[in-house]
Amino acid sequence: MTTEDYKILLPTLPTSPGVYRYIDAEGTILYIGKAKNLKKRIASYFGNKKNQVYKTRIMIKNAERVEYTLVESENDALLLEATLIKKHQPRFNVMLKDGKSYTYLCIKKEAFPRVFLTRKIIKDGSVYFGPYTSKYRINIILDLIKQLFKLRTCTFNLSKKNVEKGAYKVCLEYHIKNCEGGCVGFETEENYNKKIDQIKNILRGHFKPVKEFLMEQIYFHAENLNFEMAQSLKEQLIAFENYQGKSTIVSTTITDVDIFTIETEEEVAYVNYLKIVNGALINSYTQELIMNLNQDEKELLAFTIPVLRKKFNSIAPEIILPYKVTILEDEDIRITIPKIGDKKKLLELSQKNVHYFVLQKRKDAINNIKKQTSSERILRTLQSDLNMDEIPMHIECFDNSNIQGAFPVSSCVVFKNAKPAKRDYRHFNIKTVVGPDDFASMEEVVRRRYTRLVKENQPLPQLIIIDGGKGQLSSSVKILKELNILDKVVVIGIAKRLEEIFFPGDSIPVYINKKSESLKLIQQLRNEAHRFAITFHRNQRSKDFTTSELNGIKGIGDKTAEKLLAHFGSVKKIKELSLGDIEFVVGKSYGKKVFDYFANPTKKTDA
Secondary structure: OOHHHHHHHHHHOOOOOEEEEEEEOOOOEEEEEEEOOHHHHHHHHHOOOOOOOHHHHHHHHHEEEEEEEEOOOHHHHHHHHHHHHHHHOOHHHHHHOOOOOOEEEEEOOOOOOOEEEEOOOOOOOOEEEEEEOOHHHHHHHHHHHHHHOOOOOOOOOOOHHHHHOOOOOOOHHHHOOOOOOHHHOOOOHHHHHHHHHHHHHHHHOOHHHHHHHHHHHHHHHHHOOOHHHHHHHHHHHHHHHOOOOOOOOOOOOOOOEEEEEEEEOOOEEEEEEEEEEOOEEEEEEEEEEEOOOOOOHHHHHHHHHHHHHHHOOOOOOEEEOOOOOOOOOOOOOEEEOOOOHHHHHHHHHHHHHHHHHHHHHHHHHHHHHHHOOHHHHHHHHHHHHOOOOOOOOEEEEEEEEEEOOEEEEEEEEEEEOOEEOHHHOEEEEOOOOOOOOHHHHHHHHHHHHHHHHHHOOOOOOOEEEEEOOHHHHHHHHHHHHHOOOHHHOEEEEEEOOOOEEEOOOOOOOEOOOOOOHHHHHHHHHHHHHHHHHHHHHHHHHHHHHHHHHHHOOOOOOHHHHHHHHHHHOOHHHHHOOOHHHHHHHHOHHHHHHHHHHHHOHHHOOOO
């Protein structure tokens, strides 16, 4: 990417948290990074390069574009970044790989539940919160939980039966006041579970009831003059308030789901896909679709969902959508249209991503138009107006010229990149046609032109324009078929009177907007072909009128005829001259032949 590319991209970049990816021309991800502010972070790559490390300069040089995925928080960006790096292993991210799995906080499903950190999720009914990326922060919250709520750390089976029969004794944790002795019945399971409920509130982000509980504890210790404990609780409260205990991008209660949202333009639709595995976002992809007639958003989603699920090998049992869509998949798949909660937030995240993708596409389209030269813009318009597969960079136009069949000529003008290529212009004397036959003349010229191009293996034009109506067009098509090149070019005819555009085999003409730049280009080609043909025709006619009679005199060549015309101006004046006047210019031998020719009209036929 160049600085100019970045300047074009800059206005479209959001200031939200997210994960960005630098991608090369072959579609390979070079680098994956996270950002609290995407706009500022990407801008840092294109600022002062004096202190920029060599690796970064090489990566930017090889990158062709930047893609990004929006998330809700910096913490979420870190999670997604780690997931994508593990999956794609970009060459410029090797130093960021750590090979570790995510950390979760587990509330074990058992009597007197334990609370501990783990990297493995066991589906035994236990409740998991996370994943967490900051070990420092999760240790703070775990320490807070341990200090606020005295919990057991032993692995004993504290079933009601075991507690009642006295199977266990209190340990050191009880004596140092870290546990309230549920193993021997000093604390009821009901009271213990109330503390577990408060812990769940902390981890879910339900701060209000927890804050109320903490404030009650602080006031209680302060009133009892236990200021040290009150201060300790206050410090933990501050740490607790600064911590966001719940990630909106992941949730172990959601597990495996696919999220799809759609946004449509006039002719194109964009479907965003978020893939959630084990509660973590592992992939984000936006599919571009060309819309057909009478297709609404639901039909497009119904078509795209199975395609994307197959593409990404998804077997998620649940699909989250903005509205009900009939999908031809297994009946076991559950479709959810969330209104509130975590699933609604994930749906909104997908909608945000597809919206920014569309905004980026619009901006790119505007920038591409701005980047185009006037010639590129005109040719693309012509391509669209004529429904061509290729941009007509090379155009040729033919025109005939004659006066009642006399001096028939034809011209071929060539435009390349919407501009005249005068070195490639060609004119033709009609050799095989007698009389005023424009159709036969066009056949001859088209055959001569493209037989030569094919024989010499020269490039064919993308567009051929025939100045004339359906008759001249049909004659040209006939020859192009004979040469087996009709399927390699687009050929049209233009009728002068109403500027009608005719296509082969279609009797109904096409009318291009009179103000269209593409029609003006066609008119310019037609006018240039007409001018070139008329100029050549006049030259031939003038040459014939001025030299044919002198050249018809036996023994008089072109040079002698031109010498006489240059000196005397016209054949009419030469006829009125004396023998001496003529001999003075061309000598006695040639002078006598010219004088005798005009002095004895009856001998002209013999000459």
